Amino acid sequence: MMQLQLLPALLWTVLCHHAWSYHIFTSPDQLDSTKTYDYIIVGGGTAGSVLAARLSEDERNQVLVIEAGGRVEDVLAIRIPFLGPTLPRSQVDWNYTTIPQTGLGNRIINIPRGFVLGGSSCINQMVFHRPSNGSWDHWADLVDDPSLSWEAVQKYWLRNSRLVDPVDGHDTSEEVILSAHGFGPVNVSVYSYTKPIHKSIIETSKKAVDEKFKFNHDQNAGSNLGWGWQQAAIGGGQRSCASTAYLSPLTNTRSNLDILINTQAAKLLPIPKTSNNLTPDLRIVEIAQNSTAPPICITARKEVILSAGFIGSPKILTLSGIGPEKELKRLGIPLLLESPDVGANLQDHILLPLYFTVVNGTDTNDELSRNATLRQEAIDQWIANRTGPMVNGQSNTVAYLRVGDDHFSSAGVKEDPSNGAGSAHIEILALDGFSRVSTIPAPPTGQFLTLIASLVAPLSSGNITFNSTDPFAYPLINPNFLTHKFDQAAIVQAMKDILEFVQLSPLNSLVTGIYGSIADAKTDAELLEYAREYSGSINHGSRTARMGPYGKKGKGWGVVDPSYRVKGVKGLRVVDASVFPQMPNVHTQASVYILAERAADIILGGQK
Ligand SMILES: Cc1cc2nc3c(=O)[nH]c(=O)nc-3n(C[C@H](O)[C@H](O)[C@H](O)COP(=O)(O)OP(=O)(O)OC[C@H]3O[C@@H](n4cnc5c(N)ncnc54)[C@H](O)[C@@H]3O)c2cc1C
Structure with missing residues (x-):
């Protein structure tokens, strides 16, 4: 991203x-x-x-x-x-x-x-x-x-x-439920070298009173709902994809x-x-x-x-x-x-980034993205021994949320657009650093949190x-994209959920403000305008x-x-x-x- x-x-x-x-x-x-x-x-x-x-x-x-x-x-x-x-x-x-x-x-x-x-x-x-x-x-x-x-x-x-274990070898028993997983060729792991922003997000979810933000011990164990640690197709510090997992190991x-x-x-x-x-x-x-x-x-x-x-x-x-x-x-x-x-x-699922400034000096990926020398050093480290910041993807924590039933009726929708009660309408992906996923230019200085809203049960078709x-x-x-009334209401709800979550403790002590024109969006219509301007595809x-x-x-x-x-x-x-x-x-x-x-x-x- x-x-x-x-x-x-x-x-x-x-x-x-x-x-x-x-x-x-x-x-x-x-x-x-x-x-x-x-x-x-x-x-x-x-x-x-x-x-x-x-x-x-x-x-x-x-x-x-x-x-x-x-x-x-x-x-x-x-x-x-x-x-x-x-x-x-x-x-x-x-x-x-x-x-x-x-x-x-x-x-x-x-x-x-x-x-x-x-x-x-x-x-x-x-x-x-x-x-x-x-x-x-x-x-x-x-x-x-x-x-x-x-x-x-x-x-x-x-x-x-x-x-599989992340390369930093940390104890993952609080992050995933091993018994919910299988024995197949695609390697999946949680991230290594967890950054403070993600620790704070998970702590916030564990303390949250509102059920929708609750912590989910493993989003691959039956229900996706709530905040959890990201699981990614990564093993031994490298991507595990269909050809490397299924084809490369085949013998002569x-x-x-x-x-x-x-x-x-x-x-x-x-x-x-x-x-x-x-x-x-x-x-x-x-x-x-x-x-x-x-x-x-x-x-x-x-x-x-x-x-x-x-x-x-x-x-x-x-x-x-x-x-x-x-x-x-x-x-x-x-x-x-x-x-x-x-x-x-x-x-397809749309993706919409919301940006937040965080306390000066917070350890994020911003410098790694800005500084070519740092990046090359990290690549060299990865080549040498598959360790360092290059072993992770972009988003270390993630949430799946439902919208209230009133969203269906107000959009004239008779049936729940999701796959059923344990499934989400909205996803929030948390990235430490300013994600270059939209046309909004990345600022040359500062540290950021990007929260990406995605509509995972769209009705636009x-x-x-x-x-x-x-x-x-x-x-x-x-x-x-975003032509159905339900999707328009759901993306506005996703933005409101994000704005509500960053105000919860302890995350609110890291987040110092909203970045960009969304700070001026006060009404649902203005939030929707922002979504129309900056949404893209999450490629699903x-x-x-x-x-x-x-x-x-x-x-x-x-x-x-x-x-x-x-x-x-x-x-x-x-x-x-x-x-x-x-x-x-x-x-x-x-x-x-x-x-x-x-x-x-x-x-x-x-x-x-
Ligand atoms: C940038 C990006 C980010 C994504 N992020 C995620 C993610 O984080 N998590 C996730 O779960 N999903 C993600 N997805 C979606 C996920 O990867 C896809 O849904 C899934 O891989 C699709 O699998 P597939 O077999 O349908 O198609 P593909 O994996 O795309 O396979 C189709 C293959 O057919 C080949 N092909 C096409 N036409 C022809 C032709 N005429 N003749 C011969 N070959 C042909 C193509 O080259 C390709 O190799 C992402 C997708 C993209 C592109």
Whole structure:
């Protein structure tokens, strides 16, 4: 979240020669043209890496991953947690933007997505939260399938991640509940070298009279609500992402896994019909390295799995003729299957920073962000022994809050927009230092606390559409941020909650004032104006190929069924953030991992 100055060129160079444990190819010509694959996974991102590792555990399965981006090992900044904010708008970002957002004063908002093996898990801010137990039960109800309930998916949470010690080795028993965590490959830890601001925040929450600010011993133990210590996908001082956790450790015996990088899937084609079965069987993937290269087709023996993310997956479906009929007609794409929800229902969480000055001399990250020499020393320390300030991400404490029921009725909303009673509407992320997450320039001196408000149960919803059939062209992304009345009321409430919290003891003895024009905002309308001016995306886009119940088709019933199969065709599933039935009311990566582990189980179960 803190945008640091330009990285030294060193950070973008290859660190070492890596002995590849699976077959990695950089061009389609390198693939063995006589070889066939059981599964072709399009997109080696967060979900795609899980599927690649799990499906190839059965050595009878020949698995091919097609990934548009490059190797994760080539970019040192991916490994260094504190440098996370330098990755958006870099070579490992697709560099998407929205169309002008009417709810945000017609501003265009950056929408980063990982352009690298491991996908967005390699460029994200590493916050690691799973939705509350009740969220999963709510999703199970929505898609009418108990196999999505918490009782059923808990094993995938345990299979995906494990809690590891922070590098400073401090006692974490008051910060997390070990028994709530699993044994999977993604390392998760609390931060090291806790700063006074965060100690004060937690102390304040422990003393708070108001239930909403109460301390939560572990936000990954069933309920997310309250203030807690941040858990992040960091282990041994370095980022743990989908490719480093799931793919890097594979041994040389994983010879049944091929990964083709620097290559895009353009579209899917149906297998020519050999019988009267009219259901299209979409197991042919057309790939290319750029818009002028001749496309190549590869056929999967069993299935194609789209894991290209909330932008990539609906794009490939649309270019293959699966989407809203009107949209396909407009683009001149022959209709293969009318699927009105493709590209629809897009939602994202907004982020809004509020800045506070703190007592002069408080130990914050401000100097580290301002001073290039200090930063280089910290990077050198990290390279030498994986210690020092670079081992942490940006936000060491975090809260999830609900808004009162009156917010629903005043916005004309009949149902609670969240995933249920144990889930949040609002998140507050606490960062020590002035976060460069907005257009407000960072002051040259002083120490700051940034409290970021995020709407985690939004009702504003938009879509992804296209104005070209070129697979390399960028889509029109419209999350319609802050256009729903509920979201407008909820962001104002989030700001009020923040302003109330900083006045509580003992935090009020560290915070000396509000910084910036928000200090002048007195009415709800003025607070909302501030939100419209400074909100951005926290980068949790999802739902563009939403999951719906079995057997129901058409508008509102989703693109995939609870087994991730694209409704109305054969041989094709979608597994990534685009299939969430409803937005998770937390950060999204843990949900993607859980859904991907579940998908692998379903696919492998089906072949037994
Ligand atoms: C900057 C940023 C910060 C974030 N912070 C957090 C956070 O702190 N905590 C959290 O929980 N979540 C966070 N998220 C969100 C989270 O990372 C994503 O929701 C999640 O990783 C999405 O997983 P996915 O598998 O759906 O997509 P991705 O991981 O994005 O994977 C999609 C993959 O498909 C590839 N691809 C796309 N199109 C094609 C094509 N045509 N052919 C071949 N390959 C293709 C992409 O290159 C990519 O590798 C953040 C995201 C970003 C970008």
